[in-house]
Amino acid sequence: MTKQNLETLFTQEVHNKYLVFNTLFSRLPYDKMTNIGTLMPFLHDKAKSGFEAGHTPKEIINEFFERFTYIKTDKEKIDLLFRFITYIERQVVLFDSVEDSAFEKLNATNTNGTISSIIALAKQHGKIEEVKEKLRNFKVKVVFTAHPTQFYPNSVLRIIQDLEECIKVNDINAIDALLQQLGKTPFINDEQPTPVQEAQSIIFYLRHVYYEALGQLHDTIYNDILDEEEGFKPIIELGFWPGGDRDGNPFVTADITKKVAQELRTNILKCYYNHFKDIRRRFTFKGVIPLLDKINGRIYTNMFGLNDDLTAESLLEQLAEVRQVMVEKHSSMFLDELDRFIRRVKLFGMHFASLDIRQDSSIHEKVFQAVNEKFSVSEKPYGEWSHEEKVDFLLHSDIKIDNQEFEDALVSDTFKTIKTIKAIQEKNGEKACHRYIISNSTSSCSVLEVMAMFRFCGVTTNHIDILPLFETIEGLDSARETMDELYNNPKYKSHLEKRGNAQSIMLGFSDGTKDGGYIKANWEIYRAKENLTAVSKENEINVVFFDGRGGPPARGGGKSHQFYASQGPTIANNEIQITIQGQTISSMYGSKPQAIFNFEQLLSAGIINDVFTDDKSLINPKERVLIEELADLGGKKYLELKNHPLFVSYLEKKSPLKYYGKTKIGSRPSKRSSSSQLKLSDLRAIPFVGSWSQLKQNVPGFFGFGTALQIKIDQGKLGDLQDLFENSLYFKTLVQNSMMALSKTYFPLTSYMKNDPIYGEFWNILFEEQQKSINNMLLISKQTQLMETDQLSMWSVDYRENIVLPLLAIQQYALQEVEETKDENLKVIFEKMVTRSLFGNINASRNSA
DSSP states (O other), rough: HHHHHHHHHHHIIIIIHHHHHHHHHHSSTTTOOOTTHHHHHHHHHHHHHHHHHTOOOOHHHHHHHHHHHOOOOOHHHHHHHHHHHHHHHHHHHHHHHHHHHHHHHTTTTTTTTSSSHHHHHHHHHTOHHHHHHHHTOOOEEEEEEOOSOSSSHHHHHHHHHHHHHHHHHTTTHHHHHHHHHHHOOSOOOOSSSHHHHHHHHHHHIIIIIIHHHHHHHHHHHHTTTGGGGGGOSSSSEEEOOTTBBBOOOOOOOHHHHHHHHHHHHHHHHHHHHHHOOOOHHHOOOOTTTTHHHHHHHHHHHHHHTOOOOOOOHHHHHHHHHHHHHHHHHHHTTHHHHHHHHHHHHHHHHHTTEEEEEEEEEEHHHHHHHHHHHHOOSSSOOOOGGGGGHHHHHHHHHOOOGGGGOSSSHHHHHHHHHHHHHHHHHHHOOOSSSSSEEEEEEHHHHHHHHHHHHHHTTTTOOOOOEEEEEOOSHHHHHHHHHHHHHTOOOOOHHHHHHHTTTEEEEEEEEEHHHHOHHHHHHHHHHHHHHHHHHHHHHHHTEEEEEEEOSSSSSSOOSSSSSHHHHHTTTTSSSSSSEEEEEEEHHHHHHHHHHHHHHHHHHHHHHHHHHSOOGGGGGOOHHHHHHHHHHHHHHHHHHHHHHHHHHHHHHHHHHHHHHGGGGGGGHHHHHHHSSSSSSOOGGBOOHHHHHHHHHTOOGGGTTTTHHHHHHHHHHHHHHHHHHHHHHOOOHHHHHHHHHHHHHHTTTEEEGGGGGGGGGHHHHHHHOOOOOOOOHHHHHHHHHOOOOOTTTHHHHHHHOOOOOHHHHHHHHHHHHHHHHHOOHHHHHHHHHHHHHHHHHHHHHHHHHHOOO
């Protein structure tokens, strides 16, 4: 489709529909919302012209009240501003619904990365057998996390889904009713959600979207490409962190993990029960009905907890019996429908999604200090033991532990979790809970500690994969040495043999970027993958990389499928494993068409990387030197910023950082420690990146890149940089993802800060780097505007930024008032205003945190 035709389609399906429904929306009789729709354009224009003229948010808001209202008192002004926030939040919901409803039409001709396009390409190049072989040995695992980046409450997410369906068919009456419902539905949780509630929120998508989406994808693969008689193997699997991820979340306990595992079991049984109704409706034949009744009864009683005797294996045995009768006595009638059901049981088992356990290595160190004290192992604290002393103890100690013997609740629960993993596997199958991830892994001891804990509890690790998570620049640098030591440790080597000589390793993009900057962190992860691939190959281990990626480019997000397609032959490509969280779940995987499209994109990236690889996925020696130099230069520039004495203070005083914890969107605290003093090391990546996003500065997504490019340009390397962008898919993806971050910057919003006596100079440092990054990226890409090669995303970003501009003005106004007002009562009100403004801004950006 040409750019002109695509723009026409976007105008018809998104722009025009939004305008029509927004008009309807603005006339609805909400409580205290009269005239808001009329006043909104004036506030928008005032904000736009005011920011471009360099006015402060207070000047903009005050002039708006003077020119367009008769309001005089502070109470009336504050009341109207809160109503504006409420109104804009719902405008964002409306735009989300309109845009999502147009997804299939807007992407109808975008077949790149779909299964059908892979088949066509394979036939064209005579590589259909290569594609089949790759699919037999390849897998995608998408892991849904509990990270708090979803600012829509569940009730609003359901309205968005309903609106999307009604907008598709232009059902004006239903849309009108839903908009009325939306206007009266609160956007704020009264209480912090519990880990179980977080899990239930994501399980909704498993049950209502992914059961059908993944089922349909596997139907396509096994009907059109693979021969199921060779055996069924899941090509795309789901992982699950809510209720299992206890890193920094004191509310996730062994009991919570067990409850979430039961929730997953109950909900997959509900899917089977509803699906099985269709089977029973068709299979009305003699000799089959009693078999179906028996199966139905077992699903029903297990679904409601009356029995716990149903396993995936026993269910498949009963289904095989039905299939045999249908083949032998009823001419294989409706066999395709039964096979579809059998396929889903093989895919989802009794677990639906694999529940991962994650804990920080520092907690394990605390656990082993407790063990040291209780069993009088050494007079020295565990943290002071040498590496050799730790390894010897972890490998050879035969301590037997009962978790109830420890008074410390955290220590006791850590051991209880080990036993809970065993119980979950016994009930729901091995896949239900088979991975233990160690955050901030620093050495081989991080992994050996987990092995020792299992041994102390009398639980075998034969059914467990232990994953180190390397996430800091230092951790990435030492990752090869750590894994080499583990691979050559006889006891760990024996463990890996029992796990099929496969080792999964998790790499954290979020904390890496916070630690070393955008380009440095991305390159260090690339190099770490190369080194880990090499050392794994040397030791005859099949390594799988599990990427902890967030929504925005600053946290590893952006064009994920292009990122994986760009990884060359020096990086293992046995599986793609990736985290999906919060906003990204609802915005990219929230409906069946979106989910299928994006699952296919990830699957095709792995296939293309191997079967259809070209020179652009290879990084030649000259290109490698140039990227390495850029990474070092960019990292140095970012480090200068991070070490600036005002870096943390700027975030604390000039951004909404401290208000993230007040939004009640997740169960996990926004800081790792309870200290009143803010330290960068304690700050989680989500509020860190999200705060820069709220300022429309997006520093973690670009800072240092512009300076690195400028230095090489000044050295006469512009031509080399342009060639690198054109010929290296990896570098092009880095640049394009950074362009996405830059496209969401808007420094006029905070330009008043350049005159701040304390932070003015710091603001100018950020602004100069943003300008340098934009100019140099356009120069090396030979483009005239950011994201010009991704028109749909560019139009969407522009539209969303336009909607929330008044909201940004209100947020900055409230922040100014918090800083300047002497009235403590007003300060509390303005702090609430800042917190309320977070929701609409985050939701509009969709991948900003």
